[in-house]
Amino acid sequence: MADNFSSQILRGDLGGALIPDEISQEIIQTLPQSSVLLTRARRVPMSSKKKTQPVLASLPEAYWVSEGGLKQTSKTGWEDVQITAEELAVIVPIPDSVVDDAKINLWDTVKPLIAEAMGKKIDQAGIFGVDKPSTWGNDILAGATAAGTNVASGTGVDLADDIAMIGQKLSEKGFAVNGFASQPGLNWQLARLRDANGQPIYTPSVAAGNPASLYGYPLNEVANGAWDTTKAMLLAADWTKFVVGVRQDITYKVFDQGVISxxxxxxxxxxMQQDAQAMRVVMRVGFAVANPLTRIAAKGSQYPAGFLTPAASRKAGK
Incomplete structure (x- = not known):
């Protein structure tokens, strides 16, 4: 399923000569910084549209053997999770009438905007199911809701207690939290929290580009516009179970004739009629949640993620 972004009209000349091959590689490197899924999830290369990821579906068992008795056999089963790369695209029209007026390097301005726009769409689809390709399966919020791993804000004595409850639920499902993602600004709420010994549970990042730390695990605020504060405040997860497949075939092409419909x-x-050029940017990316069987949870009830949801969801559930 193709997903076309809204066009943006920018002033300046971005002809083919200004888009060398190394720019494509730079966008590929910049994109993960604009998407929490591409930053935290496990990335796998895709050489074709579809990739199969095996996931543990049954666990081997061991048996006591009496003296002289026969040893029993046990089987391990695997299921396939299919990752399908779908197309993301944007067309940027550029009026020719302002070429001589350009005073800045417009390409340097456009690059992070394209990466941010694509990162936003990937996060929206994978986390909340917004405009999600049907081939991607359930989004993370839907999966966590079905598994019962979410906690409504205000359930515990404070925000720290609520977050710890999510970690407990995931442990009871057989998964260990190794990172968080949250709505913008949550770090300021967390900064005042203390553990039982009066020590901060949250450590703001002091180095640019590095995530903050919550309960000793990285916390990424999602600042690309993808986070829906009406649905969730924070995501706690075993991020190794989120799989992003990227076909590194981001392509750029500039047209000076044609129509956009x-x-x-x-x-x-x-x-041609409006004296303009248009730059077309295309990439393909897939996403899936690997949900292997664990020793603790009943088969089908396990899930590697949970959300802190707004307080309203707690009241609605009463």
């Missing part, structure tokens, strides 16, 4: 087929931009 909306989904209804109406022409919204005519490059």
């Amino acid at each position: 909306d989904t209804a087929g109406n022409v919204v931009y005519n490059l």
Whole structure:
């Protein structure tokens, strides 16, 4: 399923000569910084549209053997989780009439915007199911809700207690939290929290580009616009169970003729008539949650993630 971003009209000349091959590689490197899933999840290369990831579906068992008795056999089963790369794309029209007016390197301005836009769409789809390709399966919030691993804010004595409850639920499912993602600004709520010994449970990052630390694990605030504060405040997870497949085939092409149409087929931009160029950017990415069987949870009840949801969800559940 193709997912086309809204077009952005920018002033300046971004002709093909200004988009060398190394720019494509730079965007590939910049993109993970704009997506919490690409930052924290396990990334796998994809050489084709689909990739199969085996996931443990049954566990071997051991048996006591009496003297002279026969040893029993046990089987280990695996299920396949399929990752399908779907297309993300954006078209950026550029009016020719302002080429001579450009006073800055517009490409340097556009690069992070493209990476941020693509990171936003990936996070929205994978975490909350917004515009999610049907081939991606359940989003993380839907999976955690079905497994009962979410905790509503205010359930415990304070925010720290609520978050610890999520960790407990995941442990009871057989998974260990190794990182968090949250809505923007949650760090300021966490900064005042203390453990039973009066020590801060949250350590703000003092180095640019490094995540903060919550209960000793990295916390990434999702600042690309993907986070839905009406649905969740924080995500706690075993991030190794989130799998992102990236086909590193981000392509760039500049056109000076042609038309841009909306989904209804109406022409919204005519490059020749309106003296403009258009840069088309395309990439393919897939996402899946690997949910292997654990020794603790009943089969089908395990899930490697849980959310801290707004207090309203606690009241609604009463």
